[in-house]
Amino acid sequence: MTKVDKRKQIIRTALELIAEHGFHGAPMAMIADRAGVGAGTIYRYFESKDVLICDLYKEIEQRVTEVIAIGYSPDETVRERFIHLGSRMIRYFIDHPMEFRYVEQFHNSPYGAEHRKEKILGIDQGCNIFKLLLEEGITSGAIKDFHLAVLFALSFGPIISVIRDHILGFVQLDGVLIERIVSACWDGIKN
Amino acid sequence: MTKVDKRKQIIRTALELIAEHGFHGAPMAMIADRAGVGAGTIYRYFESKDVLICDLYKEIEQRVTEVIAIGYSPDETVRERFIHLGSRMIRYFIDHPMEFRYVEQFHNSPYGAEHRKEKILGIDQGCNIFKLLLEEGITSGAIKDFHLAVLFALSFGPIISVIRDHILGFVQLDGVLIERIVSACWDGIKN
């Protein structure tokens, strides 16, 4: 196995185990075992478990950002673009349920709090497109004049919730339903 | 200290420590210490840490259920009742931020998965009023005909999200804003 492969293998295994069993149900020894490497080897690629966890998060965040931006056209109406981003996000996480579960775990942990603080201060790349879109909507009068955090809550809150329900098997989402749901979110924020 | 007081003290301390530092940042020894009891004493009241954690959750759930039902009148319109429940829930958690953080931690943990499964099978007392209200809304045509899980997502998703933002200091919620937000949620689910 090459160096790059080994790193990938470790990251992939960590994702699987942590998504399924949580940070504390995924000991380094188990990750090493399932990844087919020695326990010590992980430390050649990641300084500590914390670093591994954070690096993995960053990788996922970047992948999501890239994917939801595909096919995004500034020429469309605010509503159309909102539906585009919302739908793509739901689709991405439905196709990558482990990444979703991982991200959720991350957000609800000490790492998440840290992460949020950084985001509110600096530039949050992850939601940048969304942010710009919502701001444009407020300015043009298409969207209710709420604080940005509230608009995020009204948009992402249901989306996250619905993805979780799908992954847990409570609902079965398909293309039509996804569109209807994102459209309902839009009804919540539109003027 | 009486027996009842001691139990209360242990539960209260567990709530504080776990809300702030997470399940794994709140060792039994620390809980005992801050509660002013011996480490072994906790085990006279709770069989294990797991039981303590679950009992505490149940207590919070019950308190919330009771409080949001106050002043609820079946005579009001579906919309009015929806606003009532949503607003009261936001208010309750704003007034009890530690309970909110605790509940969030609980939901995003192995306990939470277990809990969800039980809920979907049996009678979930916690959201029973909400459930009945939404079902009535669907029947009467006041609410969009979505799967119940989706309606829950559209209603609670933003509410949870917005409470968290308030507690973290991103937004400052007041009576007017709360009403506007819950009203926006209603716009999302109404027909």
Added chain:
DNA sequence: TATTGCGGAATGAACATTCATTCTATAGAT
């Protein structure tokens, strides 16, 4: 042969839980 990467046993810290002991409060005896 020298160098680099690897594995996995060894280490030590952190924790939940236990249990032998101490304390406390009540009841009965004097």
Added chain:
DNA sequence: ATCTATAGAATGAATGTTCATTCCGCAATA
């Protein structure tokens, strides 16, 4: 009223377990 016996509550040091991390000898490669 005072003293003693007893049950049950409380205690916290000791235990055993579970990890993250380190370390050292081995193997592959150059």
